[in-house]
Amino acid sequence: MSYLVYARKYRPSSFDQVIGQKHVVQTLKNAIKNNRLAHGYIFAGMRGVGKTTVARLLAKSLNCQKGPTPEPCQQCEACKAIQEGQSVDVLEIDGASNRGIDDVRDLREGIQYKPLHSKYKVIIIDEFHMLTPPAFNALLKTLEEPPPNTFFILATTELHKVPATIVSRCQTFEFKKISFSQIVSHLEEITRKESISISNYGIRLIAEKAEGSLRDAQSLLDQAVAFSGDEVRDEDLKEILGTLSHELLFEFSDTIFQGKNKDVFDLVERVVNRGYDLRFFHSELIKHFRNLLVIRSLKNTQDLLTLDDTEIEKMKKQVEGIRSDDILRCLNALQNGEQGLRYSSHPRIYFEIMIVKLCLFKKVMPIQDIIEDLKRIKEKTDSREPSFPESKKANRIQVKNDVRVYDNKKKPTSKMKPKPIKSNEKDQALKEPKVEEFINTFRARILSVNKGEKNN
Ligand SMILES: Nc1ncnc2c1ncn2[C@@H]1O[C@H](COP(=O)(O)OP(=O)(O)O)[C@@H](O)[C@H]1O
Ligand SMILES: [Mg+2]
Ligand SMILES: [Zn+2]
Numbered sequence: 438m439s440y441l442v443y444a445r446k447y448r449p450s451s452f453d454q455v456i457g458q459k460h461v462v463q464t465l466k467n468a469i470k471n472n473r474l475a476h477g478y479i480f481a482g483m484r485g486v487g488k489t490t491v492a493r494l495l496a497k498s499l500n501c502q503k504g505p506t507p508e509p510c511q512q513c514e515a516c517k518a519i520q521e522g523q524s525v526d527v528l529e530i531d532g533a534s535n536r537g538i539d540d541v542r543d544l545r546e547g548i549q550y551k552p553l554h555s556k557y558k559v560i561i562i563d564e565f566h567m568l569t570p571p572a573f574n575a576l577l578k579t580l581e582e583p584p585p586n587t588f589f590i591l592a593t594t595e596l597h598k599v600p601a602t603i604v605s606r607c608q609t610f611e612f613k614k615i616s617f618s619q620i621v622s623h624l625e626e627i628t629r630k631e632s633i634s635i636s637n638y639g640i641r642l643i644a645e646k647a648e649g650s651l652r653d654a655q656s657l658l659d660q661a662v663a664f665s666g667d668e669v670r671d672e673d674l675k676e677i678l679g680t681l682s683h684e685l686l687f688e689f690s691d692t693i694f695q696g697k698n699k700d701v702f703d704l705v706e707r708v709v710n711r712g713y714d715l716r717f718f719h720s721e722l723i724k725h726f727r728n729l730l731v732i733r734s735l736k737n738t739q740d741l742l743t744l745d746d747t748e749i750e751k752m753k754k755q756v757e758g759i760r761s762d763d764i765l766r767c768l769n770a771l772q773n774g775e776q777g778l779r780y781s782s783h784p785r786i787y788f789e790i791m792i793v794k795l796c797l798f799k800k801v802m803p804i805q806d807i808i809e810d811l812k813r814i815k816e817k818t819d820s821r822e823p824s825f826p827e828s829k830k831a832n833r834i835q836v837k838n839d840v841r842v843y844d845n846k847k848k849p850t851s852k853m854k855p856k857p858i859k860s861n862e863k864d865q866a867l868k869e870p871k872v873e874e875f876i877n878t879f880r881a882r883i884l885s886v887n888k889g890e891k892n893n
Contacts, residue, residue: 443627443655449490450511450520456619456651458487461610465491466507469498475608477580477589479565481596482612485652489529492561492590493519496527499588500555515555526552532564541568541575548579548587558587565591566598573600580606614649618740624654633662635669641743642671646678671745683748686725687755693767693792694759696799701792705785715784719775726768728752733761762805767795
């Protein structure tokens with residue numbers, strides 16, 4: 438028996454097997470049942486989320502000998518041929534390589550003839566957005582008034598490139614990304630059926646790498662089994678998936694948290710020497726800081742992290758004593774640098790500067806902290822009697838009394854006029870030990886940052 442890749446072996450043969458995409462499946466099943474199908478559909482969504490699968494299922498539902506039915510028999514000739522993509526009445530056209538006006542003219546001619554073996558002709562055009570403008574125009578008329586026994590399914594990964602005139606003549610379904618947990622359970626099912634031994638961590642690694650595409654997940658598993666056989670070890674997987682050495686990431690976060698800006702250049706050198714693309718490394722660093730933030734902020738992180746236990750322990754240790762605000766600040770700055778790094782003509786220098794800046798964060802007091810400190814000082818000075826020296830207290834009481842008299846609308850006499858306070862209240866407040874201490878620390882921080890910059 439010939440070997441079938443998982444993506445083909447596990448292609449759903451009925452609507453019930455489709456993972457996610459409930460809104461699409463439900464609507465189509467109802468439309469088939471109530472005989473209210475549109476003649477043109479657009480299936481939009483990223484790669485490997487079920488567009489072709491659902492298109493074939495719809496074709497099967499229409500052409501099954503017992504059809505149209507939302508539950509095709511799976512036994513008849515039509516069902517079998519369509520499942521394999523071999524039915525002559527279900528045309529699968531690649532829009533990327535048949536994108537010209539002549540191709541569309543041929544197609545228009547072809548659909549004038551009745552279907553050969555089935556009741557309906559179903560035309561599935563993949564990567565539909567790749568058609569040329571004249572080809573789109575040539576298709577418009579057909580979509581408006583298609584032959585009665587013909588259905589169009591236009592699949593695209595880039596809906597925004599399909600002209601509005603076409604979109605308005607079709608019913609559009611947007612296929613969603615497959616969720617991480619759905620991919621995990623699908624992979625668990627395949628590995629169970631195929632008796633493949635793989636750790637939970639390994640499955641999560643694959644699911645994460647697939648980024649919402651079920652076909653990508655299946656292909657990665659294929660690749661892993663081809664590499665390791667039926668026992669897929671975590672180490673092999675990391676190699677196949679090009680997962681970065683976590684050690685290097687830990688060294689980066691340590692350098693940043695400790696403010697060791699001088700070490701940055703060596704570290705970046707090591708990244709480059711190991712052959713990692715800096716943009717790729719940067720995105721891994723973002724994920725790493727995100728994980729650190731999750732660990733620092735939450736107690737239960739079970740479903741949020743794709744890390745093995747030793748890595749989680751290591752992270753816990755690293756964020757001990759680091760405030761989540763500080764991790765968040767780093768994460769923000771890293772993310773803000775993404776665009777710049779992508780377009781920089783000197784990505785290495787750009788990346789180095791970015792990391793050095795992160796190191797200096799430790800030495801700069803966040804503005805929020807400064808505001809908080811100031812607030813605290815203000816509250817203290819407000820709530821407390823100003824600490825005038827004993828000798829001046831009489832003066833102050835005098836002022837209070839004078840104001841009261843003035844409030845009572847009695848004409849102030851020269852006697853009542855508040856006597857000027859000799860010692861300036863502001864100067865006094867600044868000499869408060871707390872305030873002085875604050876100003877000194879603030880000054881020291883600024884100095885140390887300046888010094889740090891000079892040293893580099
Ligand atoms: N929603 C889904 N439910 C079940 N399997 C899916 C789904 N999406 C993708 N697959 C798997 O991935 C393979 C490719 O899916 P396909 O429908 O061709 O994706 P595309 O959206 O790129 O057309 C299928 O054969 C199937 O095994
Ligand atoms: Mg497809
Ligand atoms: Zn059938």
